[in-house]
Amino acid sequence: MKHDSKFTNQKFKLVGTRVTRPDGVDKVTGRALYGADTFAPGQLVGVILRSPHAHAKIRSINTKRAEKLKGVKAVITSADLPDLTNGDSELYDTLENCMARGKALYDGHAVAAVAASDAETARKALKLIKVDYKILPHVTDVDEAMKPDAPIVQPRVKTKDKPGKPTNLSLVSTYGHGDVDAGFEQADVVIEKSYQTEQVHQGYIEPHACLASMGPDGKGELWVTTQGQFAYRNTCASLLGMEISQLKVTSSEIGGGFGGKTHVWAEPVALALSRKANRPVKLVMSREEVFRASGPASSTSIDIKLGATRDGRIVAAHAALRYSGGAFPGIWAEIGAMAAWACYDIKNVQSVGYDVIVNRPKVAAYRAPSAPMAGFAVESTLTLMADELGINPVDFRLKNAAREGTRASYGPTYGPIGIAATLEAVKKHPHMRARLGKNQGRGMACGFWFNFGGQTCADLAIGVDGTVALSVGTIDVGGARASLSLIAAEELGIPYEQVRCNIADTASLGHNDMTDGSRGTFSTGMSTIFAARDAIKQLRERAAKVWGINAKNVTWKDGKAIASSKGERKSLTLKELAESSANTGGPISGHNQVVADGAGVSFASHICDVEVDPETGGTKVVRYTVVQDAGKAVHPDYVEGQFQGGAAQGIGWALNEEYVYGDDGRVQNAGFLDYRIPVCSDLPFIDTQILEIPNPNHPYGIRGVGETSIVPPLAAVANAVSNAVGVRMTHLPMSPPRILAAINSSREEQALAS
Amino acid sequence: MPDVELFAGLRDAVAGAKSVQVEGTTIRELLQNIAREYPSLHKRIEQGIAVAIDGNIYRDDWDQQISEGAEVVLLSRIAGG
Numbered sequence: 001m002k003h004d005s006k007f008t009n010q011k012f013k014l015v016g017t018r019v020t021r022p023d024g025v026d027k028v029t030g031r032a033l034y035g036a037d038t039f040a041p042g043q044l045v046g047v048i049l050r051s052p053h054a055h056a057k058i059r060s061i062n063t064k065r066a067e068k069l070k071g072v073k074a075v076i077t078s079a080d081l082p083d084l085t086n087g088d089s090e091l092y093d094t095l096e097n098c099m100a101r102g103k104a105l106y107d108g109h110a111v112a113a114v115a116a117s118d119a120e121t122a123r124k125a126l127k128l129i130k131v132d133y134k135i136l137p138h139v140t141d142v143d144e145a146m147k148p149d150a151p152i153v154q155p156r157v158k159t160k161d162k163p164g165k166p167t168n169l170s171l172v173s174t175y176g177h178g179d180v181d182a183g184f185e186q187a188d189v190v191i192e193k194s195y196q197t198e199q200v201h202q203g204y205i206e207p208h209a210c211l212a213s214m215g216p217d218g219k220g221e222l223w224v225t226t227q228g229q230f231a232y233r234n235t236c237a238s239l240l241g242m243e244i245s246q247l248k249v250t251s252s253e254i255g256g257g258f259g260g261k262t263h264v265w266a267e268p269v270a271l272a273l274s275r276k277a278n279r280p281v282k283l284v285m286s287r288e289e290v291f292r293a294s295g296p297a298s299s300t301s302i303d304i305k306l307g308a309t310r311d312g313r314i315v316a317a318h319a320a321l322r323y324s325g326g327a328f329p330g331i332w333a334e335i336g337a338m339a340a341w342a343c344y345d346i347k348n349v350q351s352v353g354y355d356v357i358v359n360r361p362k363v364a365a366y367r368a369p370s371a372p373m374a375g376f377a378v379e380s381t382l383t384l385m386a387d388e389l390g391i392n393p394v395d396f397r398l399k400n401a402a403r404e405g406t407r408a409s410y411g412p413t414y415g416p417i418g419i420a421a422t423l424e425a426v427k428k429h430p431h432m433r434a435r436l437g438k439n440q441g442r443g444m445a446c447g448f449w450f451n452f453g454g455q456t457c458a459d460l461a462i463g464v465d466g467t468v469a470l471s472v473g474t475i476d477v478g479g480a481r482a483s484l485s486l487i488a489a490e491e492l493g494i495p496y497e498q499v500r501c502n503i504a505d506t507a508s509l510g511h512n513d514m515t516d517g518s519r520g521t522f523s524t525g526m527s528t529i530f531a532a533r534d535a536i537k538q539l540r541e542r543a544a545k546v547w548g549i550n551a552k553n554v555t556w557k558d559g560k561a562i563a564s565s566k567g568e569r570k571s572l573t574l575k576e577l578a579e580s581s582a583n584t585g586g587p588i589s590g591h592n593q594v595v596a597d598g599a600g601v602s603f604a605s606h607i608c609d610v611e612v613d614p615e616t617g618g619t620k621v622v623r624y625t626v627v628q629d630a631g632k633a634v635h636p637d638y639v640e641g642q643f644q645g646g647a648a649q650g651i652g653w654a655l656n657e658e659y660v661y662g663d664d665g666r667v668q669n670a671g672f673l674d675y676r677i678p679v680c681s682d683l684p685f686i687d688t689q690i691l692e693i694p695n696p697n698h699p700y701g702i703r704g705v706g707e708t709s710i711v712p713p714l715a716a717v718a719n720a721v722s723n724a725v726g727v728r729m730t731h732l733p734m735s736p737p738r739i740l741a742a743i744n745s746s747r748e749e750q751a752l753a754s
Numbered sequence: 755m756p757d758v759e760l761f762a763g764l765r766d767a768v769a770g771a772k773s774v775q776v777e778g779t780t781i782r783e784l785l786q787n788i789a790r791e792y793p794s795l796h797k798r799i800e801q802g803i804a805v806a807i808d809g810n811i812y813r814d815d816w817d818q819q820i821s822e823g824a825e826v827v828l829l830s831r832i833a834g835g
Contacts, residue, residue, distance in 0.1 A: 161798075173763060174761075174765075175761050175762060259834070259835020262835065295784065330831060334762060365835035366835050369835050408809075411805035411829055412810075412811065412825065412829075415808070415809040449834070450811065451834070452813065453813070454814060455814060516833060516835055531799065597811070597813060597814060630770050704834075
């Protein structure tokens with residue numbers, strides 16, 4: 001159904017206030033149920049056997065001894081997950097990632113699974129499974145994988161749209177406009193620089209966990225931690241050969257996802273185990289499994305060339321971006337190529353993305369996927385250029401910032417956008433004028449993300465006491481239940497506390513796309529507005545019936561139906577209409593389904609101060625400020641929380657986080673002790689400034705806010721560290737050994753020069 | 755007739771052309787006409803597409819109107835986190 005979703009500049013009473021979060025009590029008392037917290041009578045424990053090799057042919061798998069162990073109810077291999085993908089290569093990749101099919105493609109790749117009566121028995125059974133591997137040459141480095149003599153990870157993969165031999169280069173994507181060569185001819189200064197970023201994990205605290213139950217009648221249920229219960233249902237049902245209506249998926253509370261829970265990992269395996277054992281199966285991945293076998297972000301290698309005139313105008317820009325996709329084809333480099341130059345108005349610009357397959361886990365989306373690494377390379381080079389030209393880096397970016405009417409480097413022409421506004425705010429911010437101490441440096445950087453909408457629906461049921469149950473199909477990853485309750489209350493004119501927002505299972509609401517692309521509050525907010533207005537239409541009709549007048553003579557204001565015609569008619573409250581609903585036509589509810597497109601792009605600018613210990617190379621972020629265009633901030637606490645969360649993750653990416661691989665292609669640090677994400681004591685209070693530039697394509701002006709904030713920190717921190725130590729840092733993370741090496745290398749160069 | 759701009763692999767599907775001329779007053783009409791006139795491009799579109807009209811990116815709303823003189827850009831359909 002088509003709705004008018006244009007921004008109306010509505011004045012709000014509730015939207016924009018900082019109400020109490022509805023999930024707070026459950027979360028602080030331990031009452032909230034996460035993926036591992038659901039139980040079923042007779043449930044078994046599922047565990048997965050994983051490859052100890054980075055790349056190996058599986059000659060045979062012998063499961064007989066495991067099957068004979070007392071307490072073991074099912075053992076499965078890829079033979080129990082037959083290929084039902086019907087030529088859908090993306091779905092086949094998912095199937096193969098869930099369970100190796102003849103070849104282990106990375107350290108941690110699943111090769112078999114067991115369901116047993118208890119965890120000890122299940123683990124014992126894993127040791128009884130004998131896999132005969134033939135170890136193959138492996139490649140884990142993105143640049144190495146592009147060389148002509150590199151081991152081929154996936155013999156079925158050729159470069160898309162290019163006939164030829166099997167290759168690790170699965171996709172080449174070119175974006176841009178103008179004449180880059182001619183642009184560089186006009187430049188007074190040209191800077192070329194190469195950058196690297198290491199593979200990082202989303203680092204969600206809650207591991208992947210589910211309870212799968214398949215009945216002998218072919219009907220199934222899945223309780224799972226996920227960012228998209230409908231997507232999980234559709235994928236799992238397809239892989240298991242089920243009609244999707246026969247699989248009911250219920251999402252739990254989510255302990256972080258950040259994109260990593262938009263893809264299935266162990267869930268089809270748990271369902272296949274349950275189907276074979278004819279018992280429910282609980283499968284909870286260990287932290288080590290999460291690192292080794294679930295969605296990291298790409299490692300990257302990026303070359304930047306930037307040309308500018310002496311007066312600070314960028315005249316040409318080029319980026320070559322090589323992104324690893326793990327062991328399967330992806331579009332991660334393509335997204336990086338699209339996002340790389342999106343903040344700027346450049347006449348001659350080109351970016352080329354190279355998607356590369358390596359013997360690493362299948363890459364998954366991570367908060368503004370691929371944009372942070374591209375942003376790191378571009379924004380580092382912009383600061384280098386500003387320094388070279390002797391121009392303040394904020395002024396340099398402002399001079400070149402994209403504005404309404406700018407042709408984006410990825411194609412379309414921008415409507416109203418907020419990059420310049422964030423830069424103006426940064427320029428005025430007291431942080432930029434604060435004095436720096438000894439060994440301290442300051443950096444700033446900008447970031448961009450697309451944001452998406454998608455298929456969405458909502459049900460709004462009015463109880464007989466006039467309170468409201470709002471059912472939505474997008475997972476609450478960052479406060480959506482509070483925001484959506486605020487929106488429903490705003491429309492209906494009732495207190496926020498009288499609305500309870502529930503996340504529906506797949507049998508209770510129509511299809512909803514996942515909570516990704518920063519779409520939760522944008523899309524479901526839109527659907528909630530229209531569902532509430534649908535309910536209000538019915539409320540007006542009920543009041544009209546009571547009064548015996550035409551509904552068009554009834555208006556709705558402040559939670560009451562008011563007759564516009566003359567006469568002694570007392571207004572009717574929502575509560576009064578709900579109480580009498582049995583006699584005016586039955587239950588009152590509103591519904592909406594919408595394709596919420598037009599999410600509107602988002603921009604941010606960040607400022608970072610660091611202090612670097614020149615003896616150890618250790619870095620401490622001492623001050624950090626986020627400025628971002630959020631559109632209308634429905635619940636400012638949550639918006640600020642998203643800004644802070646993205647910045648914290650980006651700081652971790654910049655300073656500490658990386659997968660460390662041995663020469664054998666195995667991950668050496670698959671745990672939080674050796675893979676270091678920032679904790680509270682590592683971070684200062686992250687200051688935030690929300691800019692509310694309305695999205696013209698949403699009735700309330702809402703934009704997505706969840707992802708953009710992770711894009712600028714990599715470069716903001718790198719620019720700050722480089723400023724502090726006097727050496728340009730080009731390799732993330734800037735761990736103490738890398739910083740020390742850079743300082744020492746610079747000293748040696750200076751000594752040689754002198 | 756809108757000049758529909760293409761990027762990345764979409765160009766490969768039409769021998770490197772930067773744009774194609776296709777009629778269409780909605781995204782649905784546009785995509786139907788592309789399917790008829792450019793079968794190689796249609797195959798690529800079936801794998802996932804987004805259409806930007808005057809700067810706004812649409813992934814699923816095929817009822818979206820394309821006004822006279824609008825800027826139309828075909829992009830890869832990408833996902834977020």
